[in-house]
């Protein structure tokens with residue numbers, strides 16, 4: 001019998017406890033042992049919960065209970081999650097987490113602590129909700145040199161963009177709906193402003209490239225400034241706008257890593273990923289592109305990944321020492337503005353002839369209701385520095401500027 005504690009009884013935490021109870025038989029068959037959730041840690045009271053006798057508000061009770069060997073941290077946030085997880089690992093307990101903020105900020109340190117104390121620190125649920133991605137990258141793609149990782153990593157913003165594109169639903173209504181459905185973070189700014197996707201690309205890039213990529217080094221833009229005009233121009237160009245997290249290995253070991261909305265061709269493998277679904281593309285030298293697709297948020301999809309980590313720990317009965325990456329000083333990420341890309345621009349106050357003279361070859365776009373004097377175009381490939389210099393010469397600030405990606 002393995003005794004488990006669950007730290008947090010929110011959307012994901014309650015899903016973990018319910019899933020262990022709902023699929024008890026098959027989960028225990030796969031783990032090879034009986035599993036009991038002995039404790040649920042939460043500061044709130046849940047008088048109607050069927051798990052009444054399991055609740056505690058005292059973390060030390062869990063930390064010092066020798067019967068508890070595996071703990072699921074599903075509280076979110078850095079504090080007190082980091083102190084709790086570190087203390088548990090040092091106490092010889094394995095930890096699984098869905099907490100991307102924790103893994104993105106402290107992954108290298110926690111993995112090193114797990115190794116030092118001969119226990120596991122697993123985080124399958126931290127990226128892509130129910131999509132298997134951490135273990136496939138670490139195990140099934142282990143023979144590859146991974147050169148690039150890119151994806152739609154945030155269900156809430158993908159849900160909002162889908163509603164804007166397909167139903168012309170105003171941004172605020174779509175966000176409200178995503179919150180009601182339990183997709184959004186406690187603070188939805190983390191979704192809308194791109195930080196949640198940033199944390200996830202940090203985790204994927206750290207795993208893919210073997211060195212910690214810190215969130216503060218990753219250029220991050222959200223979707224709050226996107227308008228239905230931009231959506232219409234993307235459509236006339238033959239594509240859609242998606243929030244993309246991406247990281248690429250450069251010669252010499254440095255990487256590029258960024259999160260921003262991007263134009264994607266309608267035929268791109270990532271363009272058809274809608275609603276709360278996530279899609280993650282891994283470019284391996286042996287496999288070529290591999291794309292993972294599924295529900296990236298929500299109670300049971302995320303709980304599925306947490307419980308799978310618990311099962312893996314129980315059945316393997318050993319420590320996975322290869323799941324780790326080196327720490328870094330944060331200086332390993334290249335300047336994103338140096339990357340050569342095409343750009344969508346919405347401009348006003350200049351003529352097409354003036355734009356053509358300075359920007360050179362470009363694809364001009366049209367939309368229904370386009371006012372006189374509004375110019376929309378997709379440039380040829382250039383660095384953002386070169387683009388800024390040209391816009392400076394034109395004397396205009398773009399009303400919209402969105403990068404165009406080729407996936």
Ligand code: HSE
Pocket residue numbers: 126128129153154155156157183184185191196296297298
């Ligand atoms: N708020 C996150 C999302 C939850 O919408 O993708 C899953 O990490």
